[in-house]
Amino acid sequence: DTEVTQTPKHLVMGMTNKKSLKCEQHMGHRAMYWYKQKAKKPPELMFVYSYEKLSINESVPSRFSPECPNSSLLNLHLHALQPEDSALYLCASSQDLDRDFREQYFGPGTRLTVT
Amino acid sequence: AQSVAQPEDQVNVAEGNPLTVKCTYSVSGNPYLFWYVQYPNRGLQFLLKYITGDNLVKGSYGFEAEFNKSQTSFHLKKPSALVSDSALYFCAVRDDTGGFKTIFGAGTRLFVKA
Numbered sequence: 169d170t171e172v173t174q175t176p177k178h179l180v181m182g183m184t185n186k187k188s189l190k191c192e193q194h195m196g197h198r199a200m201y202w203y204k205q206k207a208k209k210p211p212e213l214m215f216v217y218s219y220e221k222l223s224i225n226e227s228v229p230s231r232f233s234p235e236c237p238n239s240s241l242l243n244l245h246l247h248a249l250q251p252e253d254s255a256l257y258l259c260a261s262s263q264d265l266d267r268d269f270r271e272q273y274f275g276p277g278t279r280l281t282v283t
Numbered sequence: 284a285q286s287v288a289q290p291e292d293q294v295n296v297a298e299g300n301p302l303t304v305k306c307t308y309s310v311s312g313n314p315y316l317f318w319y320v321q322y323p324n325r326g327l328q329f330l331l332k333y334i335t336g337d338n339l340v341k342g343s344y345g346f347e348a349e350f351n352k353s354q355t356s357f358h359l360k361k362p363s364a365l366v367s368d369s370a371l372y373f374c375a376v377r378d379d380t381g382g383f384k385t386i387f388g389a390g391t392r393l394f395v396k397a
Contacts (some may be wrong), residue, residue, distance in 0.1 A: 172326070199383075208385035210373055211327065238377055258326050265383045269316055272385065274326030 171195075172275035174259050180281045183249060189278045190219075191242040191259030199265050200242040201272065202234060203258040211258055214267075217242060218265050249282045285310045288377045289388035296364045297396050304359040304391045306374030316357040317375040317385070318348055328372060333357060344368070364395045 171198065172193045173218050181187050203211035216224035218234040225234075231253075233245040242259055257278055260272040284308045287353025296302045301334045308314055315334055329343040339348045357374060374388040 186348050207295055208371070208390070208392075210390055213384055214392070218383070260326075270377055270385070272327075272330045273319060273329065274319075275287075276326045277324075 169223070172259055172261055172273050174257075174275035174278050176278060177276070178279045178281075180283060181246065181249065183251075184248045185249075186205070186245070188246065189244040189257055189259075189280075190245075191275055192240055193261040193275075194240060195261065195263075195273065196239075196241060197261035197263050197273070199262045200236065201260040201262075202242065202244050202259065204253075205256045205258055205277070207256075215244075216265075237241055246280075251279075251282050254280055254282045285376055285384075285386045286377055287374050287386050287388040289372075289374055289391045291391050292389075292390045293394065295394045295396065299363050300365050300395065301362065302359075302361050302368070302395070304361065304374075304393060305374050306388060308355050308356045308357060308374070308376045310376060310378035314355075314357075314377040316348075317376060318342065318346070318357075318359050319373045319387075321371045321373065321390075323370075324327040330359070330372075341394040364393075366395050366397050369393055369395045378384075 175190045202214040205211045214228045215234045220236045231248050235243040256277040258277045259275040262272045288307045299382045318330040320329045333340045333350045341347045371390050375385050
């Protein structure tokens with residue numbers, strides 16, 4: 169199973185709402201990532217978890233809060249977002265952060281619209 | 284600092300013809316290079332990677348890439364394009380200096396015409 173699943177597929181939320189994005193993988197990967205992707209642009213790294221610990225936070229605003237409850241799950245909690253946060257949010261995983269296992273497997277993404 | 288450039292926003296090719304999507308990179312240490320493909324409204328899909336060894340790397344769906352250290356390039360190729368290859372292609376790079384971040388190029392849109 170080389171699948172990364174993400175829910176929901178689409179999300180529309182107001183600027184005062186609180187919502188969460190979920191990501192799951194069952195490949196035994198120990199590194200998980202959140203990316204933000206605007207239309208026709210490359211993915212921008214937001215967060216990296218390694219062995220369930222936050223390894224990288226790319227200076228993401230605090231209205232985005234990641235959580236890694238266990239090695240298979242990754243959440244992104246959203247609160248008080250702005251319209252410019254509307255984007256495709258991609259989750260990815262890789263075997264670990266060691267040099268030999270660095271390709272990433274991506275989920276289909278959550279299309280987020282902030283109104 | 285790492286960087287990767289894809290000089291073409293778009294590549295057009297006729298079905299059955301060979302295709303090339305270009306990528307050049309800059310890293311401090313030894314490069315680890317990747318190609319990913321993205322179909323509309325989908326996540327990125329890993330195609331192939333170069334870590335070490337043979338300069339010609341073979342990947343999924345008949346794609347291959349040639350690593351050229353002197354030209355710091357990693358161009359994606361396929362001998363015979365299919366209409367279904369039409370998608371957005373990203374080149375990506377990491378190096379072996381201990382960073383955990385993958386740097387993606389801006390992407391090249393490939394159109395294969397029937």
